[in-house]
Amino acid sequence: MSDTWVILGASSAVARAFAREAASHGAALVLAGRDMEDLEHQAADLAIRYGVPAMPLRFEARDLATHAGFVAECRRRAGDGLLNVFLAFGVMPDQAAADADPEVAAGMVEANFTGAASVLGALAPVLEAQRGGTVVALGSVAGDRGRKRNFLYGATKAALLVYLQGYAARLSGAGVRVLCIKAGPVDTGMTWALPKLPFMASPRGFAAAAWQRAGKGGGSAYLPGIWWPVMTIIRLLPTPIFNKLNI
Template identity: 80%
Template sequence: MPVPGRWRFSQCLPGLWGDAGSSGRRRGSDGRGIHGDGDFTGAASILAALAPALEAQGGGRVVALGSVAGDRGRKRNFLYGATKAALRTYLQGYAARLAKAGVRVLCIKAGPVDTAMTWPLPGLPFMVSPSAFASTAWRRARRGSGSTYLPSIWWPVMSIIRLLPTSIFNRLDI
């Protein structure tokens, strides 16, 4: 389906959060009951439809909301993390496809934002308010491409977490 008009800026903000613990134990392990479509398939479908318009106009920006959860599979939210990891990989290829057309693609790897999605989750570190998140995301969207952590404290935190051996990581209660 063609996308009408000229696009300068597009946002893709997928995010469905379910009961990852039960999905992983009861339903996700056998492949039934997995609903990652809102995070990945839906976003990829929308971005795929937008790509020809961005190529035809010779430029634009795409900003997608990823998550720190996509950097390493955790026992509490591995389905959510898997969809965010898939989205990030998709965005890398999407950016490569659109680079010759002058389109910049940014994946914002968000930490917890103080919203209804995170209210029931106790003790989340480095929580950021929606207004602080939005203003920083907007600044980064205007100047960047690739990926960025928001808030920035997540870059060193996730760098360490990604480097942990699996045998140690799997013993952590995170």
């Protein structure tokens, strides 16, 4: 029985690319998200293109009450294979919009952190019971330090990183690898409206690098790797200087 990757937020550009990467290595797929028509088309394409089982499954990150049932269905569809997780959902509204509307701010926290913590919490007993598997979650370089342009988004990603650190500690005895990818900007719909960004990655290149890094174990990793020295400098800047930067 082949391993199965559950792709959470499977309609995103990065998730699509990662699903293709996993399928090219023979993995079965559960494509989870809200747009069932898109997921069905994507599943059919992957099954034909790579000859692997690919199954669409409805998932709503903010509907916490459905997460236990969703996880049970993922486990059923994986059969005897090892269950792995790629968490790629999230939203990034403009900071000004979040400042002006508490509903926008709350929605971002619910999607980026609360929903992620809820579904990962529901998955934990399954991962412990199978004594293995890999969890890859998309964090962000924005979580390294609160910047005036996107500090609420950054706060949700910082919270996710801390959660994943504790999650990894919980699952370490079961042989589960937990990896948080601190992603720099990727050329997707989430970044199209933003000013030109440095070191922009393509979804395909990013997914290939994420797959390769996941095979090396858990922890955290900057992708692309250039963000490690960049964010090291940003973290070390004295606060008076940092606060003057329009970043």
